[in-house]
Amino acid sequence: xxxxxxxxxxxxxxxxxxxxxxxxxxxxxxxxxxxxxxxxxxxxxxxxxxxxxxxxxxxxxxxxxxxxxxxxxxxxxxxxxxxxxxxxxxxxxxxxxxxxxxxxxxxxxxxxxxxxxxxxxxxxxxxxxxxxxxxxxxxxxxxxxxxxxxxxxxxxxxxxxxxxxxxxxxxxxxxxxxxxxxxxxxxxxxxxxxxxxxxxxxxxxxxxxxxxxxxxxxxxxxxxxxxxxxxxxxxxxxxxxxxxxxxxxxxxxxxxxxxxxxxxxxxxxxxxxxxxxxxxxxxxxxxxxxxxxxxxxxxxxxxxxxxxxxxxxxxxxxxxxxxxxxxxxx
Amino acid sequence: xxxxxxxxxxxxxxxxxxxxxxxxxxxxxxxxxxxxxxxxxxxxxxxxxxxxxxxxxxxxxxxxxxxxxxxxxxxxxxxxxxxxxxxxxxxxxxxxxxxxxxxxxxxxxxxxxxxxxxxxxxxxxxxxxxxxxxxxxxxxxxxxxxxxxxxxxxxxxxxxxxxxxxxxxxxxxxxxxxxxxxxxxxxxxxxxxxxxxxxxxxxxxxxxxxxxxxxxxxxxxxxxxxxxxxxxxxxxxxxxxxxxxxxxxxxxxxxxxxxxxxxxxxxxxxxxxxxxxxxxxxxxxxxxxxxxxxxxxxxxxxxxxxxxxxxxxxxxxxxxxxxxxxxxxx
DNA sequence: GCGCGCAACGTAAACGTTTTCACGCAAGGT
DNA sequence: ACCTTGCGTGAAAACGTTTACGTTGCGCGC
Numbered sequence: 001x002x003x004x005x006x007x008x009x010x011x012x013x014x015x016x017x018x019x020x021x022x023x024x025x026x027x028x029x030x031x032x033x034x035x036x037x038x039x040x041x042x043x044x045x046x047x048x049x050x051x052x053x054x055x056x057x058x059x060x061x062x063x064x065x066x067x068x069x070x071x072x073x074x075x076x077x078x079x080x081x082x083x084x085x086x087x088x089x090x091x092x093x094x095x096x097x098x099x100x101x102x103x104x105x106x107x108x109x110x111x112x113x114x115x116x117x118x119x120x121x122x123x124x125x126x127x128x129x130x131x132x133x134x135x136x137x138x139x140x141x142x143x144x145x146x147x148x149x150x151x152x153x154x155x156x157x158x159x160x161x162x163x164x165x166x167x168x169x170x171x172x173x174x175x176x177x178x179x180x181x182x183x184x185x186x187x188x189x190x191x192x193x194x195x196x197x198x199x200x201x202x203x204x205x206x207x208x209x210x211x212x213x214x215x216x217x218x219x220x221x222x223x224x225x226x227x228x229x230x231x232x233x234x235x236x237x238x239x240x241x242x243x244x245x246x247x248x249x250x251x252x253x254x255x256x257x258x259x260x261x262x263x264x265x266x267x268x269x270x271x272x273x274x275x276x277x278x279x280x281x282x283x284x285x286x287x288x289x290x291x292x293x294x295x296x297x298x299x300x301x302x303x304x305x306x307x308x309x310x311x312x313x314x315x316x317x318x319x320x321x322x323x324x325x326x327x328x329x330x
Numbered sequence: 331x332x333x334x335x336x337x338x339x340x341x342x343x344x345x346x347x348x349x350x351x352x353x354x355x356x357x358x359x360x361x362x363x364x365x366x367x368x369x370x371x372x373x374x375x376x377x378x379x380x381x382x383x384x385x386x387x388x389x390x391x392x393x394x395x396x397x398x399x400x401x402x403x404x405x406x407x408x409x410x411x412x413x414x415x416x417x418x419x420x421x422x423x424x425x426x427x428x429x430x431x432x433x434x435x436x437x438x439x440x441x442x443x444x445x446x447x448x449x450x451x452x453x454x455x456x457x458x459x460x461x462x463x464x465x466x467x468x469x470x471x472x473x474x475x476x477x478x479x480x481x482x483x484x485x486x487x488x489x490x491x492x493x494x495x496x497x498x499x500x501x502x503x504x505x506x507x508x509x510x511x512x513x514x515x516x517x518x519x520x521x522x523x524x525x526x527x528x529x530x531x532x533x534x535x536x537x538x539x540x541x542x543x544x545x546x547x548x549x550x551x552x553x554x555x556x557x558x559x560x561x562x563x564x565x566x567x568x569x570x571x572x573x574x575x576x577x578x579x580x581x582x583x584x585x586x587x588x589x590x591x592x593x594x595x596x597x598x599x600x601x602x603x604x605x606x607x608x609x610x611x612x613x614x615x616x617x618x619x620x621x622x623x624x625x626x627x628x629x630x631x632x633x634x635x636x637x638x639x640x641x642x643x644x645x646x647x648x649x650x651x652x653x654x655x656x657x658x659x660x
Numbered sequence: 661g662c663g664c665g666c667a668a669c670g671t672a673a674a675c676g677t678t679t680t681c682a683c684g685c686a687a688g689g690t
Numbered sequence: 691a692c693c694t695t696g697c698g699t700g701a702a703a704a705c706g707t708t709t710a711c712g713t714t715g716c717g718c719g720c
Binding site (some may be wrong): 035037038039040041042043044045050052059060061062063065066067069070073074077080082083084085086087088089098100101103104105126239265266269270271 | 365382400596601
Binding site for chain 4 (some may be wrong): 336337339340341344346368369370371372373374375376377
């Protein structure tokens with residue numbers, strides 16, 4: 001309709017040059033008038049690019065999931081990339097199916113899955129597909145990885161408690177297999193160690209539920225001597241712990257300080273408001289996508305970027321007895 | 331490698347018949363051994379199907395977003411469909427760009443956008459692309475639509491309050507343009523009308539924030555005669571309202587009952603625990619996807635399905651003075 | 661024994677792009 | 691006046707499937 005060949009249309013619309021400014025303008029006008037949209041499948045067929053990245057996520061609820069997607073989506077849109085998500089797969093088999101199904105539909109993959117161990121990835125990922133592992137415990141030479149700075153966040157929180165004069169700080173752990181939990185516990189131990197309190201380390205078990213926090217709180221109350229601070233591996237357990245303390249007539253933070261991890265929306269509303277470590281989840285998503293983009297653009301044989309970490313913020317509210325504030329850590 | 335033509339490979343792998351069971355088996359084996367995955371772009375090019383559906387969502391945070399995606403994803407995976415999401419676009423221009431960009435990459439579209447009015451859709455949607463509108467105020471003959479039963483949920487809540495003997499029930503509204511708010515208000519008015527209390531209807535303004543709920547709570551306290559129940563259009567405002575009441579030394583629910591809408595996770599943890607209306611969001615997503623699938627499979631000239639609605643549940647906790655329970659409504 | 665039909669399979673066109681290559685033409689240098 | 695250069699453009703191949711159509715071989719009925 002613009003009296004040119006398809007080749008010129010392609011050149012004009014992609015701005016590759018090689019066409020007069022005048023013909024380019026004409027082609028663009030006709031294209032707009034006809035509401036022409038390039039057929040993406042045909043384009044992908046020849047370019048071997050889909051302009052799409054895939055996100056493989058576990059069965060995640062609530063704020064973490066939505067913030068992560070939000071960050072990824074934001075960064076993807078900025079680069080004109082599409083986002084194919086496959087979330088809420090419960091077991092490794094489902095994850096494997098989803099992973100294989102993404103083959104060929106995406107230029108790169110963001111994988112956050114508790115099921116994704118080394119063997120799993122080797123079995124189901126073609127070597128050629130750039131992949132970024134999020135919060136994964138697998139240490140792979142072949143894939144880039146990005147984690148939350150669980151260690152640093154926990155370290156900062158415990159150091160803060162120590163700075164407030166707390167001497168007997170108990171840690172409520174979460175599910176043992178969880179990589180985040182292990183790192184948070186390590187941060188707890190390291191901070192104690194640095195203050196010369198290594199031998200006071202006490203770990204109560206929990207499973208991330210409010211219920212288990214409540215039980216751990218009661219255990220803590222029964223200890224001799226009583227701890228003067230409780231650091232839970234996540235906010236829900238800290239909230240359960242608060243109930244246990246309140247029920248026993250123990251004052252927070254005067255008698256025992258209580259802190260959590262995650263800064264879920266609820267943390268601000270419980271009484272007393274919960275001190276916690278905020279994870280900048282959207283930022284995690286954005287950063288992951290950017291690492292992935294670089295991996296996609298890099299030559300095939302380039303080594304993956306070194307493992308990186310996104311920062312956390314210490315959120316000081318009433319439950320630990322400090323002055324309320326937020327301190328950002330990068 | 332299996333000594334057959336590409337045509338037979340295609341037939342074998344797609345199970346179209348026309349090949350011996352024996353050759354089919356052989357082809358399948360070779361394919362598995364070579365880790366062959368069909369090139370989806372090439373397939374889409376010829377079949378004109380992408381096996382992908384797109385979801386266009388506004389800048390949504392928290393549980394609503396994640397639950398919705400979860401429902402959609404679950405239903406999509408069940409049908410072997412992929413999910414392309416584009417969320418968190420702030421204004422109509424961004425939404426339009428996202429919408430156009432999805433052209434040709436998806437077989438159908440799920441649109442939930444406050445910016446998506448009739449004109450917007452007409453401008454940016456090709457007529458041929460099956461589309462389901464979620465929680466939209468536009469009444470279009472061309473697209474199917476699915477809404478939350480805001481009216482029914484609000485109606486049930488107000489009826490419940492009336493059943494508990496409350497006579498002066500105030501409603502805290504949300505943003506005026508919001509379709510959900512309008513429907514919730516309508517449910518409130520209808521329930522009052524049915525009980526012969528139409529002339530007691532009182533609307534306080536709010537904007538969905540906790541802060542505005544707090545202000546509305548103070549307004550309510552100043553009214554003469556004082557209301558004996560406050561129904562907020564969402565939970566955050568109800569929570570703000572609770573603070574205002576507690577601050578004034580007014581007892582909940584004895585003096586004034588307070589209820590919300592949404593059943594956000596926090597609702598259960600405030601004091602007193604908040605009675606509210608739970609929206610089955612994941613179910614909304616699933617249902618929307620299924621309507622969409624039917625629209626895709628229907629002949630092009632078939633009329634869209636009639637507008638449908640997904641149910642809500644009345645969640646009775648302490649803040650309204652009834653016996654705690656959950657009542658499901660379909 | 662011959663033709664017919666049918667099942668199994670192969671051949672090749674088609675899908676809509678991008679990109680390489682060739683071509684024509686104008687400008688500029690010898 | 692001729693060759694070179696470079697730029698704008700068109701022709702055609704290529705991407706990897708699906709599918710309409712053609713071909714083959716076999717069994718069966720006459």
